[in-house]
Amino acid sequence: MNHLLRTLSLLCLLAVLPLAGAHAQRGDQRQERLSQLENARIAYLTEKIALTPDQAQKFWPLYNEFTAKRRDLNRRLRQLRPADADGLSDQQLRDNINQSFGLRQQEITLEKDYFDKFQRVITVRQVGRLFLAERQFTREVLKRVAGRPGMNAGAADGPDD
Incomplete structure (x- = not known):
């Protein structure tokens, strides 16, 4: 196998x-x-x-949900990275950086949450x-x-x- x-x-x-x-x-x-x-x-x-086949049946829907949420966070993070930072004010840059920190923290929280969820279906x-x-x-x-x-x-x- x-x-x-x-x-x-x-x-x-x-x-x-x-x-x-x-x-x-x-x-x-x-x-x-x-x-x-x-x-x-x-x-x-x-x-x-x-x-195992039984684990796979339970794991993949959960994993697909996790990856969709992670991709969304990463997409939102990429949108905060301007191609030309010189075109933004200091406050706009500050806001973008702070929003980036928040999204990265959300990603960590997401991984921790799904770590717990994954352990319910796999070891x-x-x-x-x-x-x-x-x-x-x-x-x-x-x-x-x-x-x-x-x-x-x-x-x-x-x-x-």
């Missing part, structure tokens, strides 16, 4: 990653590639945290593996995207949102 999941996740990664960095994509192609990347992430995390050891596996998956995706010909380092920003 582990070998099957490992093989599946590797095949998904190999199928998705060469496509992940293309810039001239139509909306439907982009959505398909994002869907493939998400499927690869699910397979990767499922294997790394060794979810604490699996939760620990989850957070590590998320970082490993993101690092692997960034490494593969950055290694593509014609890709610059800035093009790999953002998949961990």
